[in-house]
Amino acid sequence: MDVQDKIKKIEEQIEDTVKDIKTSKTLQEMKMRFLGKTGEISALLKNMRDVPPEQRPAMGKLLNALRQWTEEKFDSIESRLKELELKKRYSEEKIDVTMPAEISDDGAYHPNTLIRNELISIFSGMGFEIFEGPEIENDYYNFTALNTPKDHPARDMQDTFYLAEDLLLRTQTSAGQIRVMENKKPPIKILSPGKVYRSDDDATHSPMFSQMEGLVVDKGITLCDLKGMLDEFAKKIFGGGVKTRLRPSYFPFTEPSVEVDVSCFECGGNGCRLCKGTGWIEVLGAGMVNRRVLEGCGIDPDEYTGFAFGMGIERIAMLKYGINNMKLLFEGDTRFLKQFKD
Ligand code: PHE
Secondary structure, three states: OOHHHHHHHHHHHHHHHHOOOOOHHHHHHHHHHHHOOOOHHHHHHHHHHHOOHHHHHHHHHHHHHHHHHHHHHHHHHHHHHHHHHHHHHHHHOOOOOOOOOOOOOOOOOOHHHHHHHHHHHHHHHOOOEEOOOOOEEEHHHHOHHHOOOOOOHHHHHOOOOEEEOOEEEOOOOOHHHHHHHHHOOOOEEEEEEEEEEOOOOEOOEOOEEEEEEEEEEEOOOOHHHHHHHHHHHHHHHHOOOOOEEEEEEEEOOEEEEEEEEEEOOOOOOOOOOOOOOOOEEEEEEEEEEOHHHHHHOOOOOOOOEEEEEEEEHHHHHHHHHOOOOOOHHHHOOHHHHHHHOO
């Protein structure tokens, strides 16, 4: 086949393929096939060596014309494709401004988060540092080191989820007290927020809830320091007129142990539904750190004393915001949560 025939054949092939080019991808493929370095037109150009010298100028002209013709063909297809693609994008991205708007609910801080942040701000103002312990805890930290060995009846106070013989979901952030005292010498002043777990489930209990733990250890710390600090805390969180009182209680890791009540901020202490007619509301457990706990952490109880307290964050939130069912705090219903937008 002579060169002219070959040129003709390529022209026909191009005319043929061009009809089917619908995407930029096939366009690129065809460009490579005909105009690429190893493409069909380049192959013809390479063959020029075999053409007798007197025919070369004429042949060269023909081939150059072919290449130019091919390039123009592809260029025009390319601009047509681009235009089509742009049109498609425009129609896809078209916005109908007369359509009704999609309403999306605004977020708001969860009551737990509000209370936790408020507590952190109150106590960090008093010089407390934050410590966060693990939620999966050793039996030792959650119980034994807190003066609650395996056969201690006080273990019954908390229905525990055990993961293995000595591994459990912590039932109290008090476990963090031990982790702190093992690693830090007094003075210690830490605040420890976190989730805790107990097999308990009703309107005021949930198998997972949150606590805020406080621990202060130093020389000369007394129950008076605990009372003074809690008084301050209660006024800040429930209002300036609120009073606190301590009632004797029992926790293995504190001695003496107390339950802390605040005067009812709803009725001012006269008795109402919130305080069940008593005028007082129980808000937390606390006490002086038991000397056996200090000793176990290598702290000399004759030199140092301390107090600890622990409160349920959900409970504080329910009291402060008048929430009567704890489940509302776990459902994530935006109609409920929206009410806490400031
Ligand atoms: N850990 C106790 C509880 O969960 C609360 C507490 C903390 C009591 C610190 C005394 C001191 O019930």
